[in-house]
Amino acid sequence: MYQANYILCQNQDPSFSERTEKLKKYKDLPILLLQLATAANFLSPVSSRFGQWERHPSGWESFIACEAQLNSFAPERIVPILAIASTVPEIIFSIMSILGFKTRIAASGAASLTFVFAMTMTYSFGVKLPLNYGVRRLHIGVSSSDDAFLPLES
Numbered sequence: 001m002y003q004a005n006y007i008l009c010q011n012q013d014p015s016f017s018e019r020t021e022k023l024k025k026y027k028d029l030p031i032l033l034l035q036l037a038t039a040a041n042f043l044s045p046v047s048s049r050f051g052q053w054e055r056h057p058s059g060w061e062s063f064i065a066c067e068a069q070l071n072s073f074a075p076e077r078i079v080p081i082l083a084i085a086s087t088v089p090e091i092i093f094s095i096m097s098i099l100g101f102k103t104r105i106a107a108s109g110a111a112s113l114t115f116v117f118a119m120t121m122t123y124s125f126g127v128k129l130p131l132n133y134g135v136r137r138l139h140i141g142v143s144s145s146d147d148a149f150l151p152l153e154s
Contacts, residue, residue, distance in 0.1 A: 032100075035106075036097070038097055042093060046091055064079060090113065
């Protein structure tokens with residue numbers, strides 16, 4: 001019965017198949033936009049660490065200081081290693097997302113990196129700051145922006 005109504009509607013509306021073809025054609029557009037947004041979200045703080053933002057470069061030393069605050073549980077001598085260990089995957093997953101190369105791995109890696117960042121932020125600063133930070137940045141997840149580690153003033 002349902003199939004008969006579907007066929008009847010399809011036959012009565014000549015643009016039905018055109019509309020479904022358009023939907024099929026553009027179904028991957030939101031995924032592409034999400035990939036590009038994730039890549040930009042990861043590359044922006046990385047470029048700031050390397051002084052690529054002209055107006056507001058933070059620099060590598062500032063990032064190391066923020067990493068020390070974020071990873072308060074880690075010995076001070078391994079903080080630079082942790083900084084490199086967070087920066088390299090950000091670059092790799094961003095490039096993979098932009099190129100559309102192994103996107104499932106890039107998405108899983110980016111999600112894992114974001115989760116680890118959120119957990120270390122929660123451990124070091126408590127539950128409230130990561131939740132506030134996610135709302136302030138107006139996106140789901142957390143990026144490793146250099147100013148994120150500083151306590152928020154109410």
